[in-house]
Amino acid sequence: MPTNTRIVLASRPHGRPKPTDFRLETVDVPALRDGEVLLETLFLSLDPYMRGRMSDAKSYAKPVEIGAVMEGGTVARVAESRNAKFGVGDIVLAHTGWQSFAISDGAGLRKLDPAAAPVSTALGVLGMPGFTAYAGLLTIGRPKAGETIVVAAASGAVGSVVGQIARIKGARAVGIAGGPEKCAFVRSELGFDAAVDHRSPDFAAELKASCPDGIDVYFENVGGHVWDAVFPLLNEFARVPVCGLIAQYNATEHSGTDRLPTMMREVLTRSLTIRGFIQREFLDQRPAFYRDMAGWISEGKVRYREDIVDGLENAPDAFIGLLEGQNFGKLLVRVAT
Amino acid sequence: MPTNTRIVLASRPHGRPKPTDFRLETVDVPALRDGEVLLETLFLSLDPYMRGRMSDAKSYAKPVEIGAVMEGGTVARVAESRNAKFGVGDIVLAHTGWQSFAISDGAGLRKLDPAAAPVSTALGVLGMPGFTAYAGLLTIGRPKAGETIVVAAASGAVGSVVGQIARIKGARAVGIAGGPEKCAFVRSELGFDAAVDHRSPDFAAELKASCPDGIDVYFENVGGHVWDAVFPLLNEFARVPVCGLIAQYNATEHSGTDRLPTMMREVLTRSLTIRGFIQREFLDQRPAFYRDMAGWISEGKVRYREDIVDGLENAPDAFIGLLEGQNFGKLLVRVAT
Numbered sequence: 001m002p003t004n005t006r007i008v009l010a011s012r013p014h015g016r017p018k019p020t021d022f023r024l025e026t027v028d029v030p031a032l033r034d035g036e037v038l039l040e041t042l043f044l045s046l047d048p049y050m051r052g053r054m055s056d057a058k059s060y061a062k063p064v065e066i067g068a069v070m071e072g073g074t075v076a077r078v079a080e081s082r083n084a085k086f087g088v089g090d091i092v093l094a095h096t097g098w099q100s101f102a103i104s105d106g107a108g109l110r111k112l113d114p115a116a117a118p119v120s121t122a123l124g125v126l127g128m129p130g131f132t133a134y135a136g137l138l139t140i141g142r143p144k145a146g147e148t149i150v151v152a153a154a155s156g157a158v159g160s161v162v163g164q165i166a167r168i169k170g171a172r173a174v175g176i177a178g179g180p181e182k183c184a185f186v187r188s189e190l191g192f193d194a195a196v197d198h199r200s201p202d203f204a205a206e207l208k209a210s211c212p213d214g215i216d217v218y219f220e221n222v223g224g225h226v227w228d229a230v231f232p233l234l235n236e237f238a239r240v241p242v243c244g245l246i247a248q249y250n251a252t253e254h255s256g257t258d259r260l261p262t263m264m265r266e267v268l269t270r271s272l273t274i275r276g277f278i279q280r281e282f283l284d285q286r287p288a289f290y291r292d293m294a295g296w297i298s299e300g301k302v303r304y305r306e307d308i309v310d311g312l313e314n315a316p317d318a319f320i321g322l323l324e325g326q327n328f329g330k331l332l333v334r335v336a337t
Numbered sequence: 338m339p340t341n342t343r344i345v346l347a348s349r350p351h352g353r354p355k356p357t358d359f360r361l362e363t364v365d366v367p368a369l370r371d372g373e374v375l376l377e378t379l380f381l382s383l384d385p386y387m388r389g390r391m392s393d394a395k396s397y398a399k400p401v402e403i404g405a406v407m408e409g410g411t412v413a414r415v416a417e418s419r420n421a422k423f424g425v426g427d428i429v430l431a432h433t434g435w436q437s438f439a440i441s442d443g444a445g446l447r448k449l450d451p452a453a454a455p456v457s458t459a460l461g462v463l464g465m466p467g468f469t470a471y472a473g474l475l476t477i478g479r480p481k482a483g484e485t486i487v488v489a490a491a492s493g494a495v496g497s498v499v500g501q502i503a504r505i506k507g508a509r510a511v512g513i514a515g516g517p518e519k520c521a522f523v524r525s526e527l528g529f530d531a532a533v534d535h536r537s538p539d540f541a542a543e544l545k546a547s548c549p550d551g552i553d554v555y556f557e558n559v560g561g562h563v564w565d566a567v568f569p570l571l572n573e574f575a576r577v578p579v580c581g582l583i584a585q586y587n588a589t590e591h592s593g594t595d596r597l598p599t600m601m602r603e604v605l606t607r608s609l610t611i612r613g614f615i616q617r618e619f620l621d622q623r624p625a626f627y628r629d630m631a632g633w634i635s636e637g638k639v640r641y642r643e644d645i646v647d648g649l650e651n652a653p654d655a656f657i658g659l660l661e662g663q664n665f666g667k668l669l670v671r672v673a674t
Binding site: 052058059060220223227236237242243244245248251256257258259260261263264265266267268269270271272273274275276277278281 | 389395396397557560564573574579580581582585588593594595596597598600601602603604605606607608609610611612613614615618
């Protein structure tokens with residue numbers, strides 16, 4: 001049997017995770033039992049939600065236990081099979097975490113067709129991030145033709161899809177990204193109507209100038225100072241799907257002016273909708289998503305970019321960088337080829 | 338022609354309004370022109386939203402100008418008429434403000450049938466406050482049988498209706514009110530399942546004990562420390578229609594811990610919906626409201642209480658008291674009989 005290389009949670013981070021919050025281990029892979037398959041990880045997805053799993057604060061999912069393998073979505077190849085539904089060489093979407101091998105009884109695995117799309121896209125544009133964008137924007141944001149939709153992390157896995165779907169629906173897409181290179185990509189490669197650099201000293205003014213008719217939908221995936229710039233621009237009846245708050249995941253305290261009363265006042269006087277969601281709430285929309293998104297990709301209406309890091313041992317540093325916006329596109333770790 | 342007694346805005350309040358922010362004047366009523374009616378105010382409605390009109394902060398409606406008559410809904414009698422649609426003695430719902438007489442061209446007036454219901458109810462349970470409760474609860478709150486609905490100012494014009502409709506829909510209604518007398522009324526007269534006194538030193542614990550299954554709908558009309566007690570109890574997928582924030586209308590500054598990041602985190606992890614609204618957004622539901630509410634009142638399923646102050650000159654003090662919860666039931670000023 002092969003040796004499994006895995007990364008476990010060594011300690012719960014206080015604030016920004018440190019490399020020492022993770023530990024790389026190697027262990028033997030046990031023999032398969034009837035009904036099981038041995039999965040060899042090809043790609044591991046790194047996503048902001050994992051920061052929540054490292055914390056024991058109450059959330060929508062249980063935290064990863066200390067000493068347990070870090071959680072994560074994967075694309076894997078069936079290396080051995082004692083399950084009639086899976087043959088050796090099959091490529092599957094799994095959730096086997098930060099490790100090179102895993103044993104599965106087949107539950108929850110989804111076979112991928114490498115001829116239909118690069119298999120890595122099952123972790124991005126055709127996977128959970130793409131579906132988060134699709135369901136949150138269309139069900140909660142409900143963009144109408146001519147409206148202005150703003151999304152941050154616009155070169156990332158979720159934001160890039162939000163803006164492109166907004167344009168497909170006839171809306172105006174304004175992306176926020178970190179740095180001129182990402183902004184140029186958002187405009188010229190993804191086709192957003194405008195892109196604004198949140199690192200610019202004039203960020204708030206530039207965002208306002210890019211939204212002359214205000215903001216009708218703000219797809220919230222970052223929080224922090226981006227929220228502060230967006231909030232005054234929200235129009236009456238604006239919708240704010242909230243799928244992430246990456247800017248505050250590492251925060252350890254909040255002091256200063258209490259912004260809650262002002263926010264609630266504006267919620268009231270501008271009839272705003274603020275709605276948190278997790279994509280699994282909308283599972284019944286998955287078939288429509290696969291159909292629509294595959295069509296949009298093949299028509300060239302949705303484009304995507306992957307940021308691939310080689311080697312499982314580099315996952316912790318890549319993840320720490322993700323929380324600071326250092327990735328450029330959907331962040332993946334290539335664990336094996 | 339009669340003399341009009343009116344109350345104008347003398348100055349914009351900083352914080353809690355003072356009696357000197359209002360000024361009582363008497364002026365002659367001009368002669369009617371063709372198409373006009375002279376309205377004699379019977380009842381003036383006092384409502385929390387009027388605090389917003391006294392301020393020049395940006396809001397969903399224009400402020401009352403300094404020196405202008407304070408805005409407000411009224412029930413009035415046609416005292417003279419040069420409009421074929423209205424006869425002397427007709428009773429109408431109007432929006433003629435804090436004054437004893439007003440001239441109208443008939444636009445926006447709605448004739449009331451004194452035989453159908455006491456005409457004062459057109460300013461309360463069968464009027465704007467009742468409709469605010471109806472539309473906000475049913476459209477945004479969407480209570481399901483067995484769910485727990487919480488509303489503050491539960492003996493007031495809006496809150497009392499929210500809880501009673503929740504019970505009609507098979508939900509559990511928990512009211513929050515100020516003092517044991519109001520709480521007893523909410524339970525025994527309005528039939529709420531529980532009532533909690535927000536002035537109690539153990540308010541938060543008592544609210545929690547009254548909501549053993551958490552809160553599925555919080556109808557927000559007060560804000561402040563009630564919100565702080567409610568927020569931790571909100572269940573996954575809870576809905577929060579926001580129609581008022583009376584506890585913070587007089588606030589002049591907000592300092593201390595910034596509660597916004599925590600709130601947004603909970604919005605995300607509990608998939609909360611927070612939605613501000615003004616009842617006029619739902620005007621198409623008015624016919625259904627009149628039909629349903631009249632039926633519920635006649636069946637005894639919705640009860641109401643009025644707090645009537647005699648004399649227009651007492652409106653400022655009554656309004657200042659309203660902002661501090663001193664009224665007990667829908668607050669009205671009887672201007673004439």
